[in-house]
Amino acid sequence: DGPKESEPAPYLRNGGARETPSENHQITTPSDSKDIESTFEEVKDYSNKTPLTDKNEIQGSPEDDLKDITFTVPENEPTDIEVSLEDTSPKLKIVVYETSQLSTSLETLLTVAEKYGVDTTVVGQGTTFSGFGSKYAQLKETLDELNKDKNSIVALIDGRDVLLNVASHVDHDSFQIQVNQFIKTFKELTMGKPDAVLISGEQQCCVSALCYANSPDYYFDSETGERKNRACPSGNEGCMWIDNDSVRYWESTMVSEARARSGSNNVSPYLNAGMMVGTPQNLINLIHRMDLGEEEDDQAVLSAMYLQFPDLIVLDYEQQLLGNNAWPKGLESGCIFDFDPNSEDNAFLTNKETGTTPLLLHTPGKFYSCLDVLIDRLGGVSDHRYMQVQGHRNYGNGNYGNYRPNNYGNYGNYGNSNYGNYGNNYGNYGSAPGNYGMSQGNSNYGGSNGNSNYGGFNYGNSNYGGSSGSS
Numbered sequence: 001d002g003p004k005e006s007e008p009a010p011y012l013r014n015g016g017a018r019e020t021p022s023e024n025h026q027i028t029t030p031s032d033s034k035d036i037e038s039t040f041e042e043v044k045d046y047s048n049k050t051p052l053t054d055k056n057e058i059q060g061s062p063e064d065d066l067k068d069i070t071f072t073v074p075e076n077e078p079t080d081i082e083v084s085l086e087d088t089s090p091k092l093k094i095v096v097y098e099t100s101q102l103s104t105s106l107e108t109l110l111t112v113a114e115k116y117g118v119d120t121t122v123v124g125q126g127t128t129f130s131g132f133g134s135k136y137a138q139l140k141e142t143l144d145e146l147n148k149d150k151n152s153i154v155a156l157i158d159g160r161d162v163l164l165n166v167a168s169h170v171d172h173d174s175f176q177i178q179v180n181q182f183i184k185t186f187k188e189l190t191m192g193k194p195d196a197v198l199i200s201g202e203q204q205c206c207v208s209a210l211c212y213a214n215s216p217d218y219y220f221d222s223e224t225g226e227r228k229n230r231a232c233p234s235g236n237e238g239c240m241w242i243d244n245d246s247v248r249y250w251e252s253t254m255v256s257e258a259r260a261r262s263g264s265n266n267v268s269p270y271l272n273a274g275m276m277v278g279t280p281q282n283l284i285n286l287i288h289r290m291d292l293g294e295e296e297d298d299q300a301v302l303s304a305m306y307l308q309f310p311d312l313i314v315l316d317y318e319q320q321l322l323g324n325n326a327w328p329k330g331l332e333s334g335c336i337f338d339f340d341p342n343s344e345d346n347a348f349l350t351n352k353e354t355g356t357t358p359l360l361l362h363t364p365g366k367f368y369s370c371l372d373v374l375i376d377r378l379g380g381v382s383d384h385r386y387m388q389v390q391g392h393r394n395y396g397n398g399n400y401g402n403y404r405p406n407n408y409g410n411y412g413n414y415g416n417s418n419y420g421n422y423g424n425n426y427g428n429y430g431s432a433p434g435n436y437g438m439s440q441g442n443s444n445y446g447g448s449n450g451n452s453n454y455g456g457f458n459y460g461n462s463n464y465g466g467s468s469g470s471s
Helices: 036-041 104-116 132-146 172-189 208-212 245-262 280-290 298-308 327-334 368-377
Strands: 011-013 017-019 091-097 119-123 152-158 162-164 197-202 270-278 313-316 322-324 360-362
Touching (some): 091 104, 091 132, 104 162, 104 172, 104 368, 119 132, 132 152, 132 298, 152 280, 152 360, 162 368, 197 280, 208 245, 270 280, 270 298, 280 298, 327 368
Parallel strands (some): 091 119, 091 152, 197 313, 197 322, 322 360
Antiparallel strands (some): 152 270, 162 360
């Protein structure tokens, strides 16, 4: 039942373990050192009832008669009761996968994380990237270690195109408020789905591997949930972009699913695997469930899981936590994060379309011009690559001009040369005419005069793939 008002409170130490006072913690009266038994015998009954005889049944208000009772402790011990309680509040931790040397953007992220005390780990340094299978295998080892802290919330992010959204002048307390809101919103978005991982949403679809899968059932058995077929490595031979019914299935299904789940039409409906957030255990479970082969496209497999296992994946439809810029729209329209003109402090960049201020910002599609703009806006020092595309028609020699060698192409997946073996993931953006690349600089982002929504057939042959760049 706990101590009575007149009994000493138990000591709380060692993470809240209860300890009763030792024999040295004597309870005495001031001068005559009466024992506690005789003191209770002298307590008056303020309700004029039978005098109190049981020390465990104090009635009325005997404070006046007990006011001289004091608690004494031995010398050299603190006079105040010390309370040591373990901090059980959730803590944000960031895990970055990067095999090669640190880029300017990653150094920026690490510097900002250190400044504000965000626990950040870089995984994969000095290792060889052979495909997404090797990436997730290394992440799992780190997640196993982080899982020892059951209060951790982990953000898994790409290594060279993600930033912490905080201006350099912001103080530690203001940033911590933003982190606390991040954790709170994460819990709200995954409420009712205790096993879920939150993954970022983007505005463009799709990796070319999905051209070869007509539904989620292609990758996972609808009854057992086990893997059936493997996703091809997007952009590699035999896995190039083709405009077909599979593409239209993924586009229409993911849009309708996002609107149904979010209740909004203003959504980023397509999954981008560059940023995800979850408990270490849920991330471990997701990686195990993916059962990803060495060269498979993780974004294709996760897109299928999102539709087939809705309790395992939630998308950040309105970019409340994880912000993706829209690289197909170009620097002027697609770099969608800026300071709110109605705000005076310019502390955090805001999504101009949704009004949200996600903590993590991503520039997928080798959108390095936007990445550098964001670094500069936040008070960092960038490589100023946006200078290379300003002043030219459509932001460069064929839009994104100098980034050309196969945007999501030869750079590859986190490997030797800026993302290693992405193997033309998202197609041949640079080298072919009109493919976001080196030649012509044709208007409207595409092949033959940029017809039909960023190149042939809505992100078709020229956009997200194709060898010729034709519409």
